[in-house]
Amino acid sequence: MNSGHVGCLGCGACHAMRYTLKALGPRTIMSIPACCWAVMPGVFPLKCLEIPLLNTAFETTGASISGIRAALDAKGIEDVTVVGFAGDGGTADIGIQALSGMVERGTDVMYIMYDNEAYMNTGIQRSSSTPIGAWTTTTPVGTTRDWKKMPKKNMIEIMVAHKIPYTASISVGYPEDMIKKLRKAKEIRGPKFIQIYAPCPTGWRMAPELTIEVCREAVACAAYPLYEVENGVYKITRKPKELKPVKDYMAMQGRFRHLPQEELDDIQRKVTQEWEILLKKEEFTQSLVSE
Amino acid sequence: MSREELKKEFKTFEDLPLTPITSVPSSANQTGGWKTFRPVLDKEKCIKCHICWKFCPDVSIKAKEDEFPEFDYDHCKGCGICAYECPKDAIEMILEEESQ
Amino acid sequence: MKIMMTGNYASAYGAMAAKAEVVAAYPITPQTSIVEKIATLVSSGEMKCQYVKVESEHSAMAACISASQTGARAYTASSAHGLTLMHELLIWASGARTPVVMSNVNRAMGPPWSVWADQHDTMAQRDTGWMQVYCDSNQEVLDSIIMAYKVGERADIMLPSMIIEDAFILSHTMEPVDYPDPELVEGYLPSFDPRFRLDVDEPYGFGSLVMPNWYMEFRFKINEAMEKTRGAILEAEKEFEETFGRSYGGLMDFYKCEDADAVLVLAGTVASTAKHVADKLRSDGKKVGVARLRCFRPFPYDEVRQLAKMTNIIGVCDRSYTFGHWGPMATEVKGALYGLADVPTVKNYIMGLGGKDLTPEVLEKVFVKTLQLKDTGLDTEIEWIGVTGHGGW
Numbered sequence: 001m002n003s004g005h006v007g008c009l010g011c012g013a014c015h016a017m018r019y020t021l022k023a024l025g026p027r028t029i030m031s032i033p034a035c036c037w038a039v040m041p042g043v044f045p046l047k048c049l050e051i052p053l054l055n056t057a058f059e060t061t062g063a064s065i066s067g068i069r070a071a072l073d074a075k076g077i078e079d080v081t082v083v084g085f086a087g088d089g090g091t092a093d094i095g096i097q098a099l100s101g102m103v104e105r106g107t108d109v110m111y112i113m114y115d116n117e118a119y120m121n122t123g124i125q126r127s128s129s130t131p132i133g134a135w136t137t138t139t140p141v142g143t144t145r146d147w148k149k150m151p152k153k154n155m156i157e158i159m160v161a162h163k164i165p166y167t168a169s170i171s172v173g174y175p176e177d178m179i180k181k182l183r184k185a186k187e188i189r190g191p192k193f194i195q196i197y198a199p200c201p202t203g204w205r206m207a208p209e210l211t212i213e214v215c216r217e218a219v220a221c222a223a224y225p226l227y228e229v230e231n232g233v234y235k236i237t238r239k240p241k242e243l244k245p246v247k248d249y250m251a252m253q254g255r256f257r258h259l260p261q262e263e264l265d266d267i268q269r270k271v272t273q274e275w276e277i278l279l280k281k282e283e284f285t286q287s288l289v290s291e
Numbered sequence: 292m293s294r295e296e297l298k299k300e301f302k303t304f305e306d307l308p309l310t311p312i313t314s315v316p317s318s319a320n321q322t323g324g325w326k327t328f329r330p331v332l333d334k335e336k337c338i339k340c341h342i343c344w345k346f347c348p349d350v351s352i353k354a355k356e357d358e359f360p361e362f363d364y365d366h367c368k369g370c371g372i373c374a375y376e377c378p379k380d381a382i383e384m385i386l387e388e389e390s391q
Numbered sequence: 392m393k394i395m396m397t398g399n400y401a402s403a404y405g406a407m408a409a410k411a412e413v414v415a416a417y418p419i420t421p422q423t424s425i426v427e428k429i430a431t432l433v434s435s436g437e438m439k440c441q442y443v444k445v446e447s448e449h450s451a452m453a454a455c456i457s458a459s460q461t462g463a464r465a466y467t468a469s470s471a472h473g474l475t476l477m478h479e480l481l482i483w484a485s486g487a488r489t490p491v492v493m494s495n496v497n498r499a500m501g502p503p504w505s506v507w508a509d510q511h512d513t514m515a516q517r518d519t520g521w522m523q524v525y526c527d528s529n530q531e532v533l534d535s536i537i538m539a540y541k542v543g544e545r546a547d548i549m550l551p552s553m554i555i556e557d558a559f560i561l562s563h564t565m566e567p568v569d570y571p572d573p574e575l576v577e578g579y580l581p582s583f584d585p586r587f588r589l590d591v592d593e594p595y596g597f598g599s600l601v602m603p604n605w606y607m608e609f610r611f612k613i614n615e616a617m618e619k620t621r622g623a624i625l626e627a628e629k630e631f632e633e634t635f636g637r638s639y640g641g642l643m644d645f646y647k648c649e650d651a652d653a654v655l656v657l658a659g660t661v662a663s664t665a666k667h668v669a670d671k672l673r674s675d676g677k678k679v680g681v682a683r684l685r686c687f688r689p690f691p692y693d694e695v696r697q698l699a700k701m702t703n704i705i706g707v708c709d710r711s712y713t714f715g716h717w718g719p720m721a722t723e724v725k726g727a728l729y730g731l732a733d734v735p736t737v738k739n740y741i742m743g744l745g746g747k748d749l750t751p752e753v754l755e756k757v758f759v760k761t762l763q764l765k766d767t768g769l770d771t772e773i774e775w776i777g778v779t780g781h782g783g784w
Contacts, residue, residue, distance in 0.1 A: 001350055002316045002317045002318045002350065003317070003318050003322070003349050003350040003351050003363060003366035004316070004317035004318040004319060004320035004321065004322055004366055005317050005320075005322075005349070006320070006322065007348060007349070009325070009368045009369065009370035009371075010348060010370035010371070010372055011348050011370075012348070014348030014349065015346070015348055018348070018350065026591060026594075027591045028591065029461070029589045029591065031457060038599075038600070039600055041313065041317055041596060041599060042317045042320050042599075042600075043599070043600050043601065043602050044311040044313055044599045044600065044601045044602075044605065045297075045311070045312075045313045045314060045315045045599075046313060046315050046316070046317040046319060046320055046599075047313035047314060047315065047316065047317060047595070047596040047599070048316075048317040049594075049596065050316075050594060051591065051594050052589040052590060052591060052593075052594040052595060052596075052597075053313075053594075053595075053596040053597065054457055054460055054589055054596075054597050054598065055596070055597060055598030055599055056453060056456070056457065056483075056598070057453065057479055057480060057483055059449070060449070060450065060453035060480070062450070063415075063445055063449070063450030063451070063453035063454045063457075064453050064454065064456070064457040065457070066415070066443050066445065066450075066454050066457075067413065067415060067443065067453065067454030067455060067456065067457035067458035067459075067461070067465070068457045068458065068460075068461050068589060070413040070415065070441035070443050070454065070458050070463070071412065071413050071441070071457070071458035071459075071461035071462060071463035071465075072461060073441045074412035074413055074440065074441045074458075074463045075412075075461075075462065075463065080591055097446060097447060097450070098446070098447075098449075098450050098453065100446065101445055101446030101447070101450055104446070105443070105444065175345060175346075201370075207371070208370040208371060208372065209370060209371030209372050209374065209375035209384075210375065211346075211348070211370075211372055212346050212372055212375070212376055213375065213376075297595075301605065301608075303608075304608035304609075304611050304612060307605065307608055307609060307612065308587065309488045309549055309587070309612065310486065310487050310488045310597060310598065310609065311597070311598060311599050311601050311605075311609065312587055312595045312596070312597055313595060313596035313597075313599045314595050314596075
């Protein structure tokens with residue numbers, strides 16, 4: 001990856017790309033839909049990545065990588081990794097159909113969703129990946145308390161329901177874990193889905209130097225647990241001994257500034273419950289394997 | 292058109308490739324002008340752990356093994372992650388105007 | 392080798408003959424037997440291609456575009472709602488200069504739901520930068536697919552094409568079709584070898600952001616390429632005739648137009664019916680002709696102007712419509728005639744929508760109406776034919 005891209009100060013998506021490229025190596029073809037990364041390499045004729053890159057329409061990533069893989073198969077080229085690198089909007093919302101079709105067909109490709117939790121490229125509008133309670137330009141607070149009320153869509157669970165061979169959540173604050181999981185995924189044949197927690201200081205209303213710190217806070221309070229699911233078996237890869245309160249994590253970000261105590265308590269309850277469920281899933285699925 | 296034929300200077304539509312095919316490294320775009328603050332290294336405190344290099348989003352820190360990290364001020368945007376993450380507080384963010 | 396086959400099977404065999412390497416398609420009536428036939432040919436080993444059973448037409452076109460950009464010859468098929476769902480990506484395909492070939496079965500758009508023949512779906516795509524060829528026989532369907540790759544894959548063109556057949560009239564009707572000798576096809580159509588493609592050994596970025604200073608220039612290049620297709624289509628057809636012994640009249644096929652008092656301009660299978668009717672009327676002493684519009688894009692300006700020298704009355708029969716204006720073919724024919732010293736009378740007929748049958752009786756009435764304009768002059772610019780309760784129908 002070259003410098004000189006036009007990402008914002010402290011952009012988490014930059015780390016996401018940088019470590020993805022490090023993990024996957026030069027024999028990789030990448031497809032990027034409309035998202036921050038479509039614009040970040042800069043204006044023609046500049047390119048940021050040293051691998052072949054295809055820009056595609058917003059909702060097409062799953063289909064686009066299916067087409068690339070089919071063409072490589074037709075040509076008998078086997079040792080190239082095909083990767084779709086899309087934002088949360090282009091994956092969980094408009095791109096979900098193509099993603100679902102791609103996974104269901106068992107396509108041998110990797111789909112990476114870098115999650116900055118809103119439509120950041122078009123100016124911070126809400127996506128289904130925006131967490132509950134967040135301010136965005138389309139869920140402004142106003143006098144009607146119009147912040148996002150619905151919970152974040154859980155793409156990992158959706159992928160598990162597709163019986164995907166491998167899916168994992170990773171975070172730019174943990175580059176070693178990122179590289180490990182990406183390289184593991186690369187070696188698996190079939191569809192793989194990786195979700196990267198990529199903080200956006202601009203959209204989350206926080207200082208740019210806090211990007212990595214907020215990743216640690218997210219894992220420490222289980223707002224964004226790091227885990228992998230391989231053939232239905234869960235494994236949490238970072239288990240805090242004791243969960244920190246979610247409000248510490250949320251206090252770092254201006255997009256949660258407006259939340260009254262009762263909402264914070266409600267969110268804490270939900271996060272704790274989700275964590276409990278995840279622990280149980282890990283225990284249960286691992287017990288099936290050991291039998 | 293070969294790679295060399297992909298022109299970097301376009302004078303007319305005929306110089307353009309069929310579709311926008313990009314081949315010029317983006318490092319040609321010097322984003323250093325964006326910064327309000329610039330990172331300055333205190334070599335006395337630096338332990339060469341290279342955590343700063345690890346977390347720079349702009350690929351603007353060069354870190355050779357066993358050497359002090361070097362900042363690429365032509366591209367550094369001054370986000371301050373390196374200073375924040377440095378375990379020894381060896382990096383200070385100072386106002387760009389003051390550093391001139 | 393002659394085989395009895397439907398238009399849909401001709402499309403499937405055309406893709407096989409042209410050695411399409413990636414097929415990504417989604418079923419829709421009345422195109423389904425294309426995708427089914429391809430599945431059969433692939434599973435029997437006769438057709439060697441990667442067949443991606445995508446989950447929508449939009450994804451079908453996305454997969455074809457990216458496959459083409461990776462250097463594979465891509466093919467798909469659709470109709471009506473499937474085609475219009477792809478609209479965003481049709482524009483993308485020509486913008487990305489990917490020579491994808493698509494068979495489209497002309498079917499009416501809903502609501503109301505209809506599966507029958509109508510050209511509105513493809514006419515509505517005329518701004519997308521795709522070449523459009525309207526066929527009136529199953530042999531033409533098969534042959535045009537091969538020619539479309541030949542023209543589209545030229546390094547100075549690199550544009551996609553749609554090969555169009557009428558719903559049920561061609562798609563589900565059997566005709567004897569010659570499946571060309573694969574060796575001859577190989578000599579006629581070399582393998583797809585684009586200069587720039589997604590290749591890890593020569594990495595580039597494709598389709599990035601372009602500022603206003605260069606965007607228009609990229610579009611101008613597409614325009615230049617589309618202008619070249621006029622000559623390229625004729626050259627490809629000439630070589631096709633030399634290799635396989637068949638040709639279809641280029642961009643516009645003239646039938647008994649040279650001394651005609653009136654000519655009907657039509658596209659699709661209705662043109663062959665019109666030729667039979669023209670023969671009958673000629674034997675009754677009425678001098679009529681048929682100009683079959685084969686390529687709607689690129690639009691055959693020169694051929695239309697030639698037609699204007701042959702006859703004084705032209706009836707343009709649109710099997711589609713543009714509300715708020717004349718039919719698309721009529722609008723473009725009239726546009727091509729603008730500025731000529733001697734402009735023929737042009738009348739627009741809208742007919743056959745939603746599969747309303749265009750029988751010889753109907754066409755004879757239309758010919759007669761058009762001939763009458765010689766005495767009466769133009770009565771109305773646009774007339775809808777066959778609407779129950781309107782205009783005497």
